[in-house]
Amino acid sequence: MSAAATADRLVEWLRKEVQAAGCRGLVFGLSGGVDSSVVAVLAKRACREEHLGVIMPIHSDPSDRGDALLLVEQFHLNYRDVDLSGVFEALLGALGESPTGAGKNNLPINNIKPRLRMATVYYHAARRRYLVAGTGNRSELTVGYFTKYGDGGVDLLPLGHLVKHEVRELAEHLGVPRSIIEKPPSAGMWEGQTDEDELGFSYAELDSYLVEGKGSDKVSERIEELRRGNAHKLRIPKMPPPASRT
Numbered sequence: 001m002s003a004a005a006t007a008d009r010l011v012e013w014l015r016k017e018v019q020a021a022g023c024r025g026l027v028f029g030l031s032g033g034v035d036s037s038v039v040a041v042l043a044k045r046a047c048r049e050e051h052l053g054v055i056m057p058i059h060s061d062p063s064d065r066g067d068a069l070l071l072v073e074q075f076h077l078n079y080r081d082v083d084l085s086g087v088f089e090a091l092l093g094a095l096g097e098s099p100t101g102a103g104k105n106n107l108p109i110n111n112i113k114p115r116l117r118m119a120t121v122y123y124h125a126a127r128r129r130y131l132v133a134g135t136g137n138r139s140e141l142t143v144g145y146f147t148k149y150g151d152g153g154v155d156l157l158p159l160g161h162l163v164k165h166e167v168r169e170l171a172e173h174l175g176v177p178r179s180i181i182e183k184p185p186s187a188g189m190w191e192g193q194t195d196e197d198e199l200g201f202s203y204a205e206l207d208s209y210l211v212e213g214k215g216s217d218k219v220s221e222r223i224e225e226l227r228r229g230n231a232h233k234l235r236i237p238k239m240p241p242p243a244s245r246t
Contacts, residue, residue: 001166001169001170003173003174007170011045011046012046013158014042014047014158015046015047017131017156018047021155023129024047024129025043025047025050025128025130025131026047026050026051026132026133027053027124027131028043028051028054028132028134028135029054029117029121030054031068031135032055032063032064032067032068032070032071032180033064033186034168034176034180034181035135035137035159035185037067037171037177038167038170038174039133039134039158040071040075041071041176042133044075049078050128052079052124052130053072054079054080054082054124055069055081055082056082056083056116057083058083058116058117059085059088067183070177071177080124084116084117088112097109111150113150114146114150114151114187115149118149118150118151122153125155131155132153133154133155133157133158134151134152134155134156135159136152136159137164137166138160138161138162138163138210139203139206139207141234142206143227143230144229145195145199145226146233148232151187152233163203163210164207165203185203199226201222
């Protein structure tokens with residue numbers, strides 16, 4: 001992959017999609033991770049001043065916000081800081097749940113977090129007539145490693161055809177800080193959570209399987225299991241066939 005050519009192509013694609021939609025710019029979640037950092041820099045190049053990164057901690061690791069602010073400062077990004085912790089607690093209370101239940105084995109609660117973030121970025125999109133740029137990459141999309149109507153609820157997926165190691169290559173070309181590129185990928189769902197622990201294999205193993213068709217039987221079976229089980233996340237909602245009008 002030519003990182004320079006890929007960056008130029010994605011910037012132009014983003015610019016054209018915004019224009020075609022009759023919109024003014026792009027909004028994106030800013031998590032402090034490598035995927036959101038790459039999207040942020042591409043969006044800034046595509047839309048100059050008409051972009052907005054939204055930092056949305058929910059009882060998150062403070063270092064993630066620190067990494068997001070590091071990117072903001074280096075690339076002079078427009079941003080908003082919206083702490084959703086109180087909203088999360090209030091919703092759990094209305095549901096009869098406790099914030100202490102948001103642990104490793106409670107996906108119904110943890111999936112609320114990306115759905116609150118989705119609602120927040122769409123609020124800002126509607127206020128500014130922006131499109132929402134998502135941060136999902138090919139590796140994550142293939143196995144459905146995202147929350148339906150959460151971080152999967154976006155208008156554009158500029159990284160959708162890039163596997164994880166290609167995203168990192170692009171990050172290096174764009175000048176994303178090394179500390180962000182090398183940090184363990186995490187969705188920030190609970191304390192100490194990492195993508196690779198949750199998936200059961202590394203991104204290197206996943207990328208090798210997707211690009212070269214190589215992998216151990218155990219890893220290959222797990223990837224295909226996730227692909228089948230999460231395929232519904234990539235489809236529009238099903239409708240029954242229309243009634244016959246004869």
